[in-house]
Amino acid sequence: MSKHLEFEDKSVEKAIQKACDKVHMTKEELRYEVISYGSSGIFGLVGSKKARIRVTIPEFAPTPNKTGQPAKKKVLPSEPTKIEDSEKDAVSTDPVELGKSALQRIIDFITTDAEISVKEASDRILLNVKGGNTAALIGKHGQTLEAIQYLVEKVVNRQMEQRTRIYIDIEGYLEARQASLERLAIRLAEKVKRTGKPETVGQMNAHDRRIVHLALKGDEGVRTLSKGDGFIKKLLIFPKKNSLLKE
Structure with a gap:
């Protein structure tokens, strides 16, 4: 019965060489399947994966003798089975x-x-x-x-x-997040109209700020304004009659 061993390295070629050294076969004699061609990371930004191959060792494969050299029994070479490498596909424009x-x-x-x-x-x-x-x-x-x-x-x-x-x-996180922000916006808007004082919603990204802006867009009693620099900003809710703040 055949058995399987897996080897990995920085590239497929290095993984094959490692397998050859381990099982005492030449590359032509080695029966292997490419599991992964490896990756340099996510778009070259973070992370990496090693190349991995699976080697099939038949029952009649040569085994090392006491001198550490393989036996003379020959193994017929076979063509390696390769899994399609998606990273070699053309870049889509969709x-x-x-x-x-x-x-x-x-x-x-x-x-x-x-x-x-x-x-x-x-x-x-x-x-x-x-x-x-x-x-x-x-x-x-x-x-x-x-x-x-x-x-x-x-x-x-x-x-x-x-x-x-x-x-x-x-x-469903975004949907739940949107509902939560809309409730917060309405609650703060009611407080602003009741007290006549502005309210500040903490540090928010553009997507969350847009949810609050849209939630209060139809409220004639308040206005909203994003303040700050960069991706994360504060959001102010204040009475429309308050002319101290201008967009």
Whole structure:
């Protein structure tokens, strides 16, 4: 009965050489299957994976003798079976495929058994993730999810002439987050109208600020204003009659 051994290294060639040295066969005699061609990381930014091969050792394979040299019994060479290397495929210009592929590569570094579905709208692409370690994918206060979305959007728009909005949701987190922010916005707006004093909503990213702005857009008693520099800003809610703050 044949047995299988796996070897890994920085490249397939180095993994093959390691296997040859271990089982005392030449490359032509070695029967192997490429499991992974390895990766230099996510878009050259973070992480890396080694190349991995699986070697089949038949019953009649030569085994080393007491001198450490292989026996003279010959093994017929066979053609290696290779798994398709997705990284050698041509780069897609479809934003949906680009986004899904980029997201899948990032997820694979964090968790397993996660599935991605796509929902397209006229002004955005929503990538839904189900399964896997959702807590790790979302992170504290959604910070990991924000970082993932930022990376995926950068990768997609680097290939596109026109900017494409990418939204990533994990097990309904965005929907729950939106509902929570809308309730917060309405509650603070009522307080502002009651007291006549502005209220500040903590440090928020652009997506969360947009939710609050839209939630209060139809409220004639208050105005909203983002303040600060960079990606994270504060959001102010104040009475419309208050002319001290101007956009």
